[in-house]
Amino acid sequence: MASEVVDATAPKPRGGRFCTVCNERRAALKRPKTLEQICKECFYAVFEDEIHRVIVDNHLFKPGERIAIGASGGKDSTVLAYVLSELNIRHGYGLDLFLLSIDEGITGYRDDSLETVKRNEIQYGLPLQVVSYKELYGWTMDEIVKLIGLKNNCTFCGVFRRQALDRGAALLKVDKLVTGHNADDIAETVLLNILRGDIARLSRCTSITTGEDGPIPRCKPFKCSSVFNLLIDSFEVGPLTCSSRIYSPNAYRGFAREFIKDLERIRPRAILDIIKSGEDFRISTSTKMPEQGNCERCGYISSQKWCKACVLLEGLNRGLPKLGIGRTRGLNNERNKDMKATNGTKALQSKQCGTLDF
Amino acid sequence: MSCNSGTCESGCYREEYSGDDVRHDRPLVTGNGQESNGVSSRGGDSNSPRLCIKCKVNENIVSTHPSVAAGGGDCIRFCADCFRSNLFGKFRFAVTSNAMISPSDNVLVALSGGPGSSGIDEMKLIVSSLAPPSKQFFVIPTESIYSPDCAAGRDQLTKLASAVSDVTGKEDLVEHLRMLSLQKIATENGCTKIVLGTCTSRIACHVLEATVKGQGFSLSADIQYVDARWEIPVVLPLRDCLSEELNTLCNLDRLKLLLHDGSFFYCQDSLKTIDVLQQPRSGINGLIASFVKLLQQENPSRESTIVRTAGKLTPFCFNRIPEVGDDNGHLASQRRQKKYNLKPNESLPPESFCIICNSPLKKTGSATFNDIDNGETRAAAACSSCQYQIFPKDPSSLEYLFTPPSVNECTGKGWQYQP
Numbered sequence: 001m002a003s004e005v006v007d008a009t010a011p012k013p014r015g016g017r018f019c020t021v022c023n024e025r026r027a028a029l030k031r032p033k034t035l036e037q038i039c040k041e042c043f044y045a046v047f048e049d050e051i052h053r054v055i056v057d058n059h060l061f062k063p064g065e066r067i068a069i070g071a072s073g074g075k076d077s078t079v080l081a082y083v084l085s086e087l088n089i090r091h092g093y094g095l096d097l098f099l100l101s102i103d104e105g106i107t108g109y110r111d112d113s114l115e116t117v118k119r120n121e122i123q124y125g126l127p128l129q130v131v132s133y134k135e136l137y138g139w140t141m142d143e144i145v146k147l148i149g150l151k152n153n154c155t156f157c158g159v160f161r162r163q164a165l166d167r168g169a170a171l172l173k174v175d176k177l178v179t180g181h182n183a184d185d186i187a188e189t190v191l192l193n194i195l196r197g198d199i200a201r202l203s204r205c206t207s208i209t210t211g212e213d214g215p216i217p218r219c220k221p222f223k224c225s226s227v228f229n230l231l232i233d234s235f236e237v238g239p240l241t242c243s244s245r246i247y248s249p250n251a252y253r254g255f256a257r258e259f260i261k262d263l264e265r266i267r268p269r270a271i272l273d274i275i276k277s278g279e280d281f282r283i284s285t286s287t288k289m290p291e292q293g294n295c296e297r298c299g300y301i302s303s304q305k306w307c308k309a310c311v312l313l314e315g316l317n318r319g320l321p322k323l324g325i326g327r328t329r330g331l332n333n334e335r336n337k338d339m340k341a342t343n344g345t346k347a348l349q350s351k352q353c354g355t356l357d358f
Numbered sequence: 359m360s361c362n363s364g365t366c367e368s369g370c371y372r373e374e375y376s377g378d379d380v381r382h383d384r385p386l387v388t389g390n391g392q393e394s395n396g397v398s399s400r401g402g403d404s405n406s407p408r409l410c411i412k413c414k415v416n417e418n419i420v421s422t423h424p425s426v427a428a429g430g431g432d433c434i435r436f437c438a439d440c441f442r443s444n445l446f447g448k449f450r451f452a453v454t455s456n457a458m459i460s461p462s463d464n465v466l467v468a469l470s471g472g473p474g475s476s477g478i479d480e481m482k483l484i485v486s487s488l489a490p491p492s493k494q495f496f497v498i499p500t501e502s503i504y505s506p507d508c509a510a511g512r513d514q515l516t517k518l519a520s521a522v523s524d525v526t527g528k529e530d531l532v533e534h535l536r537m538l539s540l541q542k543i544a545t546e547n548g549c550t551k552i553v554l555g556t557c558t559s560r561i562a563c564h565v566l567e568a569t570v571k572g573q574g575f576s577l578s579a580d581i582q583y584v585d586a587r588w589e590i591p592v593v594l595p596l597r598d599c600l601s602e603e604l605n606t607l608c609n610l611d612r613l614k615l616l617l618h619d620g621s622f623f624y625c626q627d628s629l630k631t632i633d634v635l636q637q638p639r640s641g642i643n644g645l646i647a648s649f650v651k652l653l654q655q656e657n658p659s660r661e662s663t664i665v666r667t668a669g670k671l672t673p674f675c676f677n678r679i680p681e682v683g684d685d686n687g688h689l690a691s692q693r694r695q696k697k698y699n700l701k702p703n704e705s706l707p708p709e710s711f712c713i714i715c716n717s718p719l720k721k722t723g724s725a726t727f728n729d730i731d732n733g734e735t736r737a738a739a740a741c742s743s744c745q746y747q748i749f750p751k752d753p754s755s756l757e758y759l760f761t762p763p764s765v766n767e768c769t770g771k772g773w774q775y776q777p
Contacts, residue, residue, distance in 0.1 A: 194569065195653065195660065197667040255656070259649045263570060267526075267642060269746070270570050276742075277574025280720055282672040 021046065051083050051221050052091060058208050060219050063094035066174040070165055071099040071120060071128075073113025076180030076222060078120060084178065085124040100168045100177070102161050103132035105140025131168040133160055137313055144316065156312055163300055163309045169216045181220040184260060187274040191256050199283060206278035213292075214301055224272060410437035412444070423610060432658050433603045438610055445607060448598045456583040457679050458593040459551055466549040466590070468540055526641035527747030534715050537588070544590040552592045559601035559650070562661040565668040566646045571743040576717035578671035587676040587716065600661060674718055712741035714748055
């Protein structure tokens with residue numbers, strides 16, 4: 001009965017287990033992946049080694065590449081910046097590393113986390129580039145929330161951040177963008193894609209590298225690594241642990257997050273099992289996938305005529321913020337029609353960074 | 359509707375059809391609807407929220423059966439007749455478009471007493487051209503897969519259950535054993551199909567269960583209309599029906615969730631032996647059930663979306679009724695086959711199945727497994743999920759898992775069934 005739960009809590013009362021690796025220091029944590037009890041020092045070593053293996057086995061980087069690290073100031077990206085700069089020196093990857101931060105313009109939230117990123121810049125000697133929503137789109141999140149209220153603003157933030165990262169990466173002229181998504185994030189994405197019927201994303205969300213056909217591929221070296229709360233003690237991290245959800249937690253994303261936490265409590269390996277399932281799903285190559293094209297307005301990759309960011313932005317600028325939320329297809333078509341009617345130059349101006357090369 | 363009389367041993371069911379119809383005093387429900395039901399006589403209500411959203415003539419279930427409507431979801435916006443024809447339509451569509459059942463089939467209906475399987479019971483009477491004329495009812499304890507002697511079988515089953523320490527694993531094992539029992543009963547009684555009342559809601563849960571247990575590869579095998587990896591093919595005609603619809607049907611017809619009015623069905627009853635294990639689902643499965651329930655409350659189409667997502671995964675070659683050339687019902691079943699669901703499937707049959715849960719194994723995926731002395735080779739033949747949650751850590755318990763003697767006797771194929 002409930003053996004998994006008992007196992008997880010058993011060592012604590014006894015309190016005196018030794019690290020299974022060095023057998024010298026007290027074990028400080030149990031790795032969900034291997035169920036080993038290990039100490040903090042050994043965990044560092046094991047963890048760095050694991051990430052090194054991931055990087056080598058998946059041929060994530062080539063010598064001489066310029067790599068942007070998406071840095072939010074949270075724990076995952078802080079650890080990512082540390083591990084990558086460390087491994088780059090230790091194993092001689094020969095990479096040029098950069099920190100890339102997005103300033104959404106959320107008062108009191110990003111200010112603090114940007115401070116963290118700036119400290120990372122000094123600590124690891126990595127050049128930092130900050131791109132803000134304000135300069136890219138002309139809107140801060142605060143302004144957007146003021147206009148559309150607390151509902152649906154996640155759509156804006158998410159869509160804008162994704163594109164902002166790519167635009168920032170283009171500014172830095174990097175070859176790849178690395179993000180700190182960990183196993184929990186991937187598992188959550190797998191579940192959400194099942195819940196909303198998105199077979200195309202389901203098929204690619206577990207890949208370690210995505211967008212290889214695009215201008216700037218992204219990769220997730222922490223794909224199979226769990227949250228390492230232990231490491232965080234040694235780092236200064238921003239005030240919030242997960243990406244800016246302070247305005248509104250999306251209902252079923254919230255459910256999914258809770259669900260994953262509950263799952264992990266009952267069975268720690270469930271997270272990795274979900275990722276394994278995601279990789280093993282039999283998705284035939286003939287399954288109809290949306291065609292990737294480019295946005296006619298800003299050139300960003302898009303399956304529609306305009307990319308989602310342009311649709312949302314158009315809505316904001318025209319005072320119709322609900323545009324692009326919900327049934328996109330119909331709106332996209334409709335908007336394409338009246339885009340011809342309105343004068344195009346005015347629309348283009350609203351996106352100040354509109355003509356970046358991709 | 360009448361079958362090809364030359365090839366049908368069990369005779370033509372036309373008379374029985376009308377017999378059923380009279381006995382249940384229910385309008386004949388056909389694919390194209392209502393005309394014959396005299397609906398227009400009640401059509402004077404102009405208050406549209408009370409009207410059926412389909413025929414816009416009759417009052418909907420909320421108005422006519424307020425007690426039924428309590429937990430009924432979206433389906434209560436139909437009138438009772440439209441609701442029935444809609445639900446039966448889904449059933450008929452599933453049966454005919456997948457050539458699930460042909461007139462010569464001897465069908466085993468697994469009846470747990472819940473709304474899913476009772477729903478099938480009800481629908482059988484309607485789609486009576488597919489129903490076998492004579493029915494029998496059996497109660498079979500799960501322990502009988504070990505031995506005809508119940509006491510010995512029960513003893514062995516209890517030992518096996520106690521050897522599996524993981525709650526979820528125990529639950530899943532019982533489910534696998536139930537399938538083995540059904541297969542055994544079907545074989546012993548000359549049945550050629552097994553019908554399960556697995557509904558959309560249950561499948562949605564299974565999709566998440568399999569995902570969470572790392573069974574993404576084999577998932578698509580379990581959620582199709584037809585599963586012929588077993589000796590006796592298993593069919594799921596209620597795959598497109600929501601549990602709330604089935605509940606509504608049961609409530610509308612005041613179906614007792616057990617047997618009614620002289621129809622007899624095969625039934626499998628595992629309550630006796632393992633009532634400990636038949637409590638509400640626990641562990642991972644229980645967590646998922648409540649998660650799905652929550653999602654369904656938030657969005658009434660969530661369960662269907664989950665099943666549709668998983669439905670886009672590529673099925674296996676055994677997910678269709680195998681073609682049998684010399685079968686009596688061949689002509690009739692061929693007539694029932696519609697093209698779109700039977701497009702040729704290029705995927706080759708997987709070479710191996712999990713020795714415990716019979717799910718297809720990914721060829722490279724089974725290479726890694728935990729060292730379990732003695733059972734090592736057999737552990738290699740189990741999927742990673744069964745290795746973790748079912749495979750006994752104690753080698754001495756292995757014998758219970760791998761020696762269900764009467765299964766060997768009855769199928770001649772041992773624990774593992776090949777399609």
